[in-house]
Amino acid sequence: MGDPKFLNRYFKVEKDELPARFRIVKNIPVDFDSSASVEDLWKIHDREIGKYRELLESIDSNEKNIELPEATLSLLDLKIEIAERILENCHMCERRCGVNRREGEKGFCRLxxxxxxxxxxxxMGEEPELVPSHTIFFTGCVFACVYCQNWDISTRPESGNEADPENLARIIRERRYEGARNVNFVTPTPHAHSILKIIDRVLVNTPMVWNSNMYHSKEVAKLLEGVIDVYLADFKYDNDNCARKYSKVEDYLEVVKRDHEIAYKDAEIIIRHLVLPDHLECCTRPIAEWVANHIPEVRFNLMFQYTPYPRASKYPEIDRRLTSEEKRRAIEIVEEAGLEDVLI
Structure with a gap:
């Protein structure tokens, strides 16, 4: 319950001692035809990602921030092209709506x-190791949580400012010079194509944070390898009934566990678990135990900030704040699970 134990690479990137992952994939030259089928593009991606893994291991073993010459056509460019194709039969998230967003069709997120x-x-309100964090709050969401604290943003995808990659990359550079320790993309899943373009244009070395409900598709999970340094990952429920009832989402547990395990292989993770009233045994305990047994080297943030926003009034069991006893029991649960790095 002290300093983070498993964010070593993040801290080195933040201090400019190692290159962020995206700077490595921009160094991997890849020859591809943008008119090729998406199946062929994936074959190239799956072959070339091995070069990224080898280069990452070499850089990290030497613990040096070496100069990386940018490739004319890179692995990151290939990832962007594949992400653009995903838009045409949208499966950014595991709802897999299949709409063509490039032609004006809308799925669940209405983006x-x-x-x-x-x-x-x-x-300044994120985890201590992240602040000051340059947060970019994207509109829309692939969930519909009845207790969402950002419902004005998540339910109005047409609001806000256009996410122009060149402009946001410039702002990211300015914020880095102002003291930002990272770039924090909030609600990023349906915007993966745009975020990859933004990152491609970033000219400063800074950690990339994917602040997400971890319901992205397995294809997007592959695209994020070599791009994201830290997953700031929500783990809300440990059963599909709760997920369906409160967030209107199917197959939650299978998808979220899979995406956590994929992220764990390449990047560092801070898990956020927002404790819900009356959900200690159905959600908090099994989540803590699963994390301890399957992805133990993560930072686990046990959060007591739950607030019953108006839409939660339809669900009496969560239409209240946590009691002191629930908070005490939640702390006992994570201690009993044997989690090594807990933030409360």
Whole structure:
């Protein structure tokens, strides 16, 4: 319950001692035809990602921030091209709506091709190891949580400012010079194509944070390898009934566990678990135990900030704040689970 134990690489990137992952994939030259089928593009991606892994291991073993010459056509460019194709049969998240967002079709999130963001600023309210964090709040969401604290943003995808990659990359550079320790993309999943373009244009070495409900598709999970340094990952429920009832989402547990395990192989993770009233045994305990047994080297943030926003009034069991006894029991649960790095 003290300093982070498993964010070593993040701290080195933040101090400019190691290159952020995206700077490595921009160094991997890849020859591909943008008119090729998406199946062929994936074959190239899956072959070339091995070069990234080898280069990452070499850099990290030497613990040196070496100069990386940028490739004319890189692995990151290939990732961007594949992300653009995903938009045409949208499966950014595991709802897999299959709409063509490039042609004006809308799925669950009601987002089109052009991404929008509600705000960007140096956030001082994130985890201590992240602040000041340059947070960029994107509009829309692939969930519909009845207790969402950002419902004005998540339910209005058409609001905010257009996420122009060149402009946001410039702002990211300025915020880095102002003292930002990272770039924190909030609600990023349906905007993966835009975020990859933004990152491609970033000219400063800074950690990339994916602040997400971890319901992205397995394809997006592959695209994020070599791009994201830290996953700031929500783990809300440990059963599909709660997920369906409170967030209107199917197959939650299978998807979220899979995406956590994929992220764990390449990056560092801070898990956020917002404790819900009357959900200690159905959610908090099994989540803590699963994390301890399957992805133990993560930072686990046990959060007591739950607030019953108006839409939660339809659900009496969560239409209240946590009691002191629930908070005490939640702490006992994570201690009993054997989690090594807990933030409360």
């Amino acid at each position: 089109l091709e052009t991404s929008r963001y509600a705000s960007e600023f140096l956030h």
